[in-house]
Amino acid sequence: MRNTISVLFFQRKNANRMEEMQSVMARITINGKSAEINTGVKCYLGDWDTVHHSIIGRTHEIKEKNKALAGIRTKINQLYYQQTLYGQITTANQIKETLTGTKNKHHYLLALMAMHNDNVKQQVGICKSKATYLKYEVTRKHLANFISRTFSKEDIALDKIDHQFICDFELYLRTVATCGANTTAKFMQFFKRIVFWP
Known part of the structure; x- marks a missing residue:
């Protein structure tokens, strides 16, 4: 069976904190099954581009936040290819556990x-x-x-x-x-x- 992977960034809206910055989440999907992680990046709802899945703006801070998101995407893909290097099957949860460190000592x-x-x-x-x-x-x-x-x-x-x-x-x-x-x-x-x- 061949793995297929996708990484989608989105905002998890908190109805009680609509005026505050909201967390940007990453949804990892492998073979139709997903797992989500908090990227640690936040922005206002109005600054989130739902089409390009990035933060709108050209300030240094926003560029650095988008750069951080790009780095997370790269890390997820690296883990995916490492875990499937020899044709083994991996899951979105396994990627999440490896990425967040919750699998073993944590x-x-x-x-x-x-x-x-x-x-x-x-x-x-x-x-x-x-x-x-x-x-x-x-x-x-x-x-x-x-x-x-x-x-x-x-x-x-x-x-x-x-x-x-x-x-x-x-x-x-x-x-x-x-x-x-x-x-x-x-x-x-x-x-x-x-x-x-x-």
């Missing part, structure tokens, strides 16, 4: 965070700020210290993160890390964004 918190932060780092200067990237990195370091101190482990499985874990981490930030109330709230916000990413 079922662990710090590994997921490292992948997430690398994703943010690649977007610095495009649609993310360096300050945002650094805040995510500080959050990761606090969690690494908390996990080492509390569990004597280098990482922890995602399915071990429960309400108690969240409460204990917040307490750690306020006491051991001596973070103020606002700083603690900010780190908890970044932590929750990562846990529920993408």
Whole structure:
């Protein structure tokens, strides 16, 4: 059986945030079966070209965002050809798992965070700020210290993160890390964004 692949970019509209930038998604379709990923690129609904599946405009920022989308398309196609190099069958979900890193080691918190932060780092200067990237990195370091101190482990499985874990981490930030109330709230916000990413 011969694989056929297509990659389509589109916007997932959030009815509650129509005035805000919306995420650009990538739909990978192989042999009629699809999987979707969040590209990390955002734009306003009025700036999205539904015909050419790109962002309208000629500013440097928009050019960089379209360049990022083109890079994602290239990466997807590279993975597709790698996985079908010897005539093997691959699926859209397999491409997604490989691309997002959810297939193996990223079922662990710090590994997921490292992948997430690398994703943010690649977007610095495009649609993310360096300050945002650094805040995510500080959050990761606090969690690494908390996990080492509390569990004597280098990482922890995602399915071990429960309400108690969240409460204990917040307490750690306020006491051991001596973070103020606002700083603690900010780190908890970044932590929750990562846990529920993408």
